[in-house]
Amino acid sequence: METHKQLTIGLFGFGVVGEGLYKVLQQTPSLKASIKKVCIKDPGKKREAPAELFTTDRDELLNDPSINVIVEVINESGPAFEIVSTALKNGKSVVSASKKMIAEHMPELLQLQKETGESFLYESAACASIPVIRNLEEYYDNDLLHSIKAIVNGSTNFILTKMFEDKLGFQEALLLAQQLGFAESDPSLDVEGYDAANKWTFLLTHAYGIIVATKDLVFNGIQHVQAGDAAVAREKHYDIKLVAQAKKLETGKVAAFVLPQFVKQEDHLSFVKNEYNGVVIESGFADKQFFYGKGAGSFPTASAVLSDLSALRYQYKYEYKKLYHHKPHELTNDFFVRVYVSFDDWKYIPREKFEWIEEWHAETDRKYLIGVIHFRELELNSWWKENNTSLVLTPEPIIEDVEIRKLKKKSLELAGIV
Ligand code: HSE
Numbered sequence: 372m373e374t375h376k377q378l379t380i381g382l383f384g385f386g387v388v389g390e391g392l393y394k395v396l397q398q399t400p401s402l403k404a405s406i407k408k409v410c411i412k413d414p415g416k417k418r419e420a421p422a423e424l425f426t427t428d429r430d431e432l433l434n435d436p437s438i439n440v441i442v443e444v445i446n447e448s449g450p451a452f453e454i455v456s457t458a459l460k461n462g463k464s465v466v467s468a469s470k471k472m473i474a475e476h477m478p479e480l481l482q483l484q485k486e487t488g489e490s491f492l493y494e495s496a497a498c499a500s501i502p503v504i505r506n507l508e509e510y511y512d513n514d515l516l517h518s519i520k521a522i523v524n525g526s527t528n529f530i531l532t533k534m535f536e537d538k539l540g541f542q543e544a545l546l547l548a549q550q551l552g553f554a555e556s557d558p559s560l561d562v563e564g565y566d567a568a569n570k571w572t573f574l575l576t577h578a579y580g581i582i583v584a585t586k587d588l589v590f591n592g593i594q595h596v597q598a599g600d601a602a603v604a605r606e607k608h609y610d611i612k613l614v615a616q617a618k619k620l621e622t623g624k625v626a627a628f629v630l631p632q633f634v635k636q637e638d639h640l641s642f643v644k645n646e647y648n649g650v651v652i653e654s655g656f657a658d659k660q661f662f663y664g665k666g667a668g669s670f671p672t673a674s675a676v677l678s679d680l681s682a683l684r685y686q687y688k689y690e691y692k693k694l695y696h697h698k699p700h701e702l703t704n705d706f707f708v709r710v711y712v713s714f715d716d717w718k719y720i721p722r723e724k725f726e727w728i729e730e731w732h733a734e735t736d737r738k739y740l741i742g743v744i745h746f747r748e749l750e751l752n753s754w755w756k757e758n759n760t761s762l763v764l765t766p767e768p769i770i771e772d773v774e775i776r777k778l779k780k781k782s783l784e785l786a787g788i789v
Pocket of ligand 1: 496498499523524525526527553554555561566666667668
């Protein structure tokens with residue numbers, strides 16, 4: 372595509388994001404981008420755009436040589452992948468917001484980009500309005516990126532804020548998130564952590580060159596978080612957030628997960644409320660950097676699609692630098708985490724699996740403990756998300772092997788054993 376070429380767009384999907392993009396493009400004539408056709412599933416729905424713009428025939432877009440960009444913002448992952456792969460093979464650039472599809476098909480998508488040489492951009496698929504993918508890709512050299520922790524799902528953050536600050540019930544808060552267009556059409560994808568974990572897989576690719584399937588990440592959502600957990604958090608001056616985290620360990624390998632976490636009130640992520648997302652990056656020399664912005668909703672998501680369209684005018688492509696130009700990092704489960712676990716009965720908790728337990732409270736119906744456990748235990752077993760048990764990581768939860776040995780030695784010394 373030559374520089375500053377007119378972009379003629381074929382748009383798949385006219386839901387929250389598609390319609391948002393349609394409106395946003397009308398207000399940005401300088402971009403020289405126009406939508407030629409929109410492919411939709413249900414022609415019966417009333418839409419605020421001229422009827423002749425719409426079709427239900429995907430080939431009208433995919434086989435039209437005058438369309439040089441396909442924007443794909445549909446819900447279903449299988450059809451989205453079909454559309455993206457056909458468009459790339461037909462010599463079109465593609466912009467997508469389908470995080471689930473990208474997470475499920477990353478190896479094939481990498482191959483397709485290599486084979487066709489076409490651009491495939493998806494800034495809107497993670498953290499909506501925050502330009503996180505391009506930053507991870509372009510700005511941070513492999514060696515500099517020590518850790519990244521983020522709130523990447525707007526709906527769960529919205530629900531937690533409404534429940535714990537505005538005292539709404541879970542269902543009421545979820546309904547509001549749905550009405551405002553933040554939630555997935557199947558909201559269990561948000562609530563049970565799938566959406567955040569999907570986004571985390573490809574953010575890990577751009578941050579560290581890691582390719583991982585969602586099912587192979589340790590993750591959970593906020594479905595088990597209870598009012599009692601929020602009360603404990605408040606006592607300790609913490610908030611509860613669904614945090615996606617990755618950290619380069621001393622071994623050079625990367626620890627990564629998506630789990631509810633206690634966040635100190637002075638932590639940047641504590642500042643992130645409602646449908647906002649936030650990303651805290653720790654790098655070699657810059658120390659901490661904080662990115663903040665709306666992570667869901669029509670215009671914030673459309674704004675990232677718009678930015679990808681704009682980048683296409685300059686033939687921008689992801690180079691996947693950490694994957695192809697550096698030695699990619701490996702994920703590891705060989706580390707420890709400090710966890711808070713609340714539960715109905717001790718019989719559900721394998722106490723012997725903990726390295727040590729620092730606090731336990733058994734005086735009420737709902738009991739809880741804080742202790743240190745090997746991460747592999749969470750990866751291999753599911754007691755921590757069954758039987759009404761709720762696990763929340765403590766602030767700075769990762770403890771490396773070397774530290775554990777030191778801590779253990781110290782406690783033995785204190786006990787007068789060595
Ligand atoms: N359901 C998603 C969220 C939409 O709440 O973050 C944006 O990806």
